[in-house]
Amino acid sequence: MFTGIISSIAAIQDIEDHNGIRTFDIEFEQGFCNDLDIGASVAVDGVCLTVTKLLPPNKASFDVMLPSIRLTTLGSCNAGTKVNVERAAKDGAEIGGHPLSGHIDDKTKVAEIETIEDNYRLRLELPPSLKPYIFPKGYIAINGASLTVSEVDKSSNWFEVWLIPETRRQTTFEEKALGDYVNIEIERGTQVVVDTIRNTLTDALGPLLPEFERYLTTKNSSIDSLTSTTVRHISKK
Known part of the structure:
Protein backbone atom coordinates (compact mmCIF):
# COMPACT_ATOMS: atom_id res chain seq x y z
CA MET A 1 0.00 0.00 0.00
CA PHE A 2 1.06 3.58 -0.68
CA THR A 3 -0.06 6.90 0.80
CA GLY A 4 0.01 9.14 -2.28
CA ILE A 5 2.62 11.40 -0.70
CA ILE A 6 5.50 11.48 -3.17
CA SER A 7 8.88 10.90 -1.50
CA SER A 8 11.05 12.38 -4.21
CA ILE A 9 11.84 12.53 -7.91
CA ALA A 10 13.99 9.81 -9.48
CA ALA A 11 15.50 9.35 -12.95
CA GLY A 20 7.91 -8.82 -23.45
CA ILE A 21 9.42 -7.56 -20.17
CA ARG A 22 10.83 -4.06 -19.84
CA THR A 23 13.54 -3.61 -17.21
CA PHE A 24 14.12 -0.17 -15.72
CA ASP A 25 17.28 0.86 -13.89
CA LYS A 53 18.07 -5.97 -8.27
CA LEU A 54 19.88 -3.49 -6.04
CA LEU A 55 22.60 -1.37 -7.61
CA PRO A 56 24.33 0.45 -4.72
CA PRO A 57 24.41 3.08 -3.58
CA ASN A 58 21.24 4.65 -5.01
CA LYS A 59 19.99 2.52 -7.91
CA ALA A 60 17.60 -0.39 -8.31
CA SER A 61 16.14 -2.44 -11.16
CA PHE A 62 12.48 -3.21 -11.80
CA ASP A 63 10.74 -5.50 -14.31
CA VAL A 64 7.56 -4.19 -15.93
CA MET A 65 5.14 -6.64 -17.52
CA LEU A 66 3.39 -6.12 -20.85
CA PRO A 67 -0.06 -5.13 -19.41
CA SER A 68 1.54 -2.30 -17.41
CA ILE A 69 3.59 -1.21 -20.42
CA ARG A 70 0.41 -0.94 -22.46
CA LEU A 71 -1.83 0.65 -19.82
CA THR A 72 0.50 3.15 -18.18
CA THR A 73 2.93 5.89 -19.14
CA LEU A 74 5.85 3.57 -18.42
CA ASP A 91 2.54 -0.65 9.28
CA GLY A 92 1.28 2.23 11.37
CA ALA A 93 2.45 4.87 8.92
CA GLU A 94 0.49 8.11 8.79
CA ILE A 95 -1.68 8.29 5.66
CA GLY A 96 -1.05 11.86 4.59
CA GLY A 97 -2.91 11.45 1.29
CA HIS A 98 -5.22 8.46 0.80
CA PRO A 99 -4.57 4.71 0.54
CA LEU A 100 -3.33 3.63 -2.90
CA SER A 101 -2.74 0.20 -4.36
CA GLY A 102 -0.39 1.22 -7.16
CA HIS A 103 -2.71 -0.45 -9.68
CA ILE A 104 -3.35 2.08 -12.42
CA ASP A 105 -6.86 2.30 -13.87
CA ASP A 106 -6.07 4.34 -16.98
CA LYS A 107 -3.89 7.10 -18.36
CA THR A 108 -5.05 10.42 -19.72
CA LYS A 109 -3.83 13.60 -21.41
CA VAL A 110 -3.01 16.98 -19.94
CA ALA A 111 -5.50 19.29 -21.66
CA GLU A 112 -4.72 22.66 -20.08
CA ILE A 113 -2.17 24.19 -17.70
CA GLU A 114 -2.57 27.50 -15.87
CA THR A 115 -0.29 29.23 -13.39
CA ILE A 116 -1.77 31.98 -11.22
CA GLU A 117 0.93 33.34 -8.90
CA ASP A 118 1.74 30.31 -6.69
CA ASN A 119 -1.34 28.39 -7.87
CA TYR A 120 -0.96 25.69 -10.51
CA ARG A 121 -4.01 24.23 -12.24
CA LEU A 122 -4.07 21.11 -14.38
CA ARG A 123 -7.06 20.28 -16.56
CA LEU A 124 -7.08 16.64 -17.64
CA GLU A 125 -9.17 14.69 -20.10
CA LEU A 126 -11.75 12.50 -18.37
CA PRO A 127 -11.49 8.90 -19.59
CA PRO A 128 -14.97 7.47 -20.32
CA SER A 129 -14.22 4.36 -18.24
CA LEU A 130 -13.56 6.48 -15.14
CA LYS A 131 -16.35 9.02 -15.56
CA PRO A 132 -18.63 7.44 -12.91
CA TYR A 133 -15.92 7.60 -10.23
CA ILE A 134 -14.57 11.15 -10.44
CA PHE A 135 -16.41 13.86 -8.50
CA PRO A 136 -15.61 17.36 -7.22
CA LYS A 137 -13.89 17.21 -3.81
CA GLY A 138 -13.14 13.51 -4.32
CA TYR A 139 -9.71 11.92 -4.07
CA ILE A 140 -7.71 10.84 -7.09
CA ALA A 141 -4.11 9.75 -7.62
CA ILE A 142 -2.23 11.21 -10.59
CA ASN A 143 1.24 9.78 -11.25
CA GLY A 144 1.13 8.44 -7.71
CA ALA A 145 0.30 11.76 -6.02
CA SER A 146 -2.84 11.96 -3.89
CA LEU A 147 -4.82 14.99 -5.07
CA THR A 148 -8.29 16.43 -4.63
CA VAL A 149 -10.52 16.93 -7.66
CA SER A 150 -11.56 20.58 -7.81
CA GLU A 151 -13.95 20.63 -10.77
CA VAL A 152 -15.47 18.12 -13.18
CA ASP A 153 -17.36 18.64 -16.43
CA LYS A 154 -18.67 15.25 -17.51
CA SER A 155 -20.46 16.65 -20.54
CA SER A 156 -17.19 18.08 -21.87
CA ASN A 157 -15.08 15.23 -20.46
CA TRP A 158 -12.54 17.01 -18.28
CA PHE A 159 -11.60 17.40 -14.64
CA GLU A 160 -9.21 19.69 -12.79
CA VAL A 161 -6.78 19.57 -9.90
CA TRP A 162 -4.81 22.38 -8.24
CA LEU A 163 -1.31 21.89 -6.89
CA ILE A 164 0.24 23.62 -3.90
CA PRO A 165 3.88 24.75 -4.09
CA GLU A 166 5.09 21.80 -1.99
CA THR A 167 3.50 19.29 -4.37
CA ARG A 168 5.04 21.10 -7.32
CA ARG A 169 8.47 20.99 -5.65
CA GLN A 170 8.28 17.29 -4.78
CA THR A 171 6.91 16.00 -8.08
CA THR A 172 7.43 16.10 -11.84
CA PHE A 173 4.15 17.86 -12.62
CA GLU A 174 5.76 21.15 -13.66
CA GLU A 175 7.65 19.28 -16.39
CA LYS A 176 4.41 18.15 -18.02
CA ALA A 177 3.33 19.76 -21.27
CA LEU A 178 0.01 19.86 -23.11
CA GLY A 179 -0.72 16.46 -24.58
CA ASP A 180 1.49 14.56 -22.15
CA TYR A 181 -0.06 11.51 -20.52
CA VAL A 182 -0.35 10.84 -16.79
CA ASN A 183 -1.42 7.74 -14.83
CA ILE A 184 -4.68 7.68 -12.90
CA GLU A 185 -5.75 5.52 -9.98
CA ILE A 186 -9.26 6.17 -8.71
CA GLU A 187 -10.15 6.04 -5.03
CA ARG A 188 -11.29 2.49 -4.24
CA GLY A 189 -13.87 3.47 -1.62
CA THR A 190 -15.58 5.71 -4.16
CA GLN A 191 -15.53 2.92 -6.71
CA VAL A 192 -17.21 0.50 -4.29
CA VAL A 193 -19.96 2.98 -3.41
CA VAL A 194 -20.66 3.93 -7.03
CA ASP A 195 -20.71 0.33 -8.25
CA THR A 196 -22.95 -0.72 -5.37
CA ILE A 197 -25.48 2.03 -6.11
CA ARG A 198 -25.51 1.28 -9.83
CA ASN A 199 -25.84 -2.47 -9.30
CA THR A 200 -28.63 -1.95 -6.76
CA LEU A 201 -30.57 0.30 -9.13
CA THR A 202 -30.06 -2.11 -12.02
CA ASP A 203 -31.28 -5.07 -9.95
CA ALA A 204 -34.24 -3.16 -8.51
CA LEU A 205 -35.44 -1.43 -11.66
CA GLY A 206 -34.33 -3.82 -14.39
CA PRO A 207 -35.84 -2.69 -17.71
CA LEU A 208 -37.28 0.40 -16.01
CA LEU A 209 -33.80 1.84 -15.41
CA PRO A 210 -33.75 3.85 -18.70
CA GLU A 211 -37.12 5.38 -17.74
CA PHE A 212 -35.73 6.33 -14.33
CA GLU A 213 -32.71 7.94 -15.98
CA ARG A 214 -34.98 9.95 -18.29
CA TYR A 215 -37.03 11.06 -15.26
CA LEU A 216 -33.88 12.25 -13.50
CA THR A 217 -32.98 14.25 -16.60
CA THR A 218 -36.28 16.15 -16.34
CA LYS A 219 -35.24 17.10 -12.81
CA ASN A 220 -31.80 18.28 -13.97
CA SER A 221 -30.29 15.30 -12.20
CA SER A 222 -28.67 11.96 -13.08
CA ILE A 223 -27.47 8.74 -11.52
CA ASP A 224 -24.01 10.33 -11.44
CA SER A 225 -25.43 13.20 -9.38
CA LEU A 226 -27.07 10.78 -6.95
CA THR A 227 -23.90 8.78 -6.49
CA SER A 228 -21.81 11.94 -6.12
CA THR A 229 -24.09 13.17 -3.31
CA THR A 230 -23.93 9.79 -1.60
CA VAL A 231 -20.13 9.61 -1.83
CA ARG A 232 -19.76 13.11 -0.35
CA HIS A 233 -22.21 12.26 2.45
CA ILE A 234 -20.31 9.08 3.36
CA SER A 235 -16.92 10.82 3.24
CA LYS A 236 -18.10 13.36 5.84
CA LYS A 237 -18.87 10.63 8.37
Missing part, protein backbone atom coordinates in the same frame (compact mmCIF):
# COMPACT_ATOMS: atom_id res chain seq x y z
CA ILE A 12 15.32 6.36 -15.26
CA GLN A 13 18.93 5.58 -16.16
CA ASP A 14 18.51 2.64 -18.51
CA ILE A 15 15.74 0.62 -20.18
CA GLU A 16 16.08 -2.86 -21.62
CA ASP A 17 13.41 -4.94 -23.39
CA HIS A 18 13.52 -8.73 -23.35
CA ASN A 19 10.76 -11.24 -24.14
CA ILE A 26 16.30 3.85 -11.77
CA GLU A 27 18.56 6.21 -9.84
CA PHE A 28 17.05 7.63 -6.65
CA GLU A 29 17.95 10.47 -4.36
CA GLN A 30 20.49 9.74 -1.66
CA GLY A 31 18.97 7.76 1.20
CA PHE A 32 15.92 6.50 -0.71
CA CYS A 33 17.37 2.99 -1.00
CA ASN A 34 18.34 2.67 2.68
CA ASP A 35 17.02 -0.72 3.89
CA LEU A 36 15.40 -1.34 0.52
CA ASP A 37 15.35 -5.07 -0.23
CA ILE A 38 14.84 -7.19 -3.32
CA GLY A 39 11.11 -7.92 -3.53
CA ALA A 40 10.13 -4.59 -1.98
CA SER A 41 7.47 -2.44 -3.64
CA VAL A 42 8.08 1.06 -5.01
CA ALA A 43 5.49 3.24 -6.75
CA VAL A 44 6.98 4.71 -9.93
CA ASP A 45 4.68 7.41 -11.33
CA GLY A 46 1.97 5.60 -9.37
CA VAL A 47 2.70 2.13 -10.75
CA CYS A 48 3.54 -0.47 -8.11
CA LEU A 49 6.82 -2.13 -9.15
CA THR A 50 8.92 -4.79 -7.45
CA VAL A 51 12.65 -4.41 -6.85
CA THR A 52 14.49 -7.14 -8.77
CA GLY A 75 5.46 2.31 -21.96
CA SER A 76 6.58 5.68 -23.33
CA CYS A 77 9.39 6.43 -20.88
CA ASN A 78 12.97 6.82 -22.08
CA ALA A 79 16.35 6.89 -20.42
CA GLY A 80 16.53 10.23 -18.64
CA THR A 81 12.79 10.45 -17.91
CA LYS A 82 12.09 11.74 -14.41
CA VAL A 83 9.41 10.01 -12.33
CA ASN A 84 7.60 10.41 -9.03
CA VAL A 85 8.53 7.72 -6.51
CA GLU A 86 7.22 6.50 -3.16
CA ARG A 87 8.22 3.50 -1.08
CA ALA A 88 5.52 1.20 0.26
CA ALA A 89 3.98 2.39 3.52
CA LYS A 90 5.03 0.61 6.71
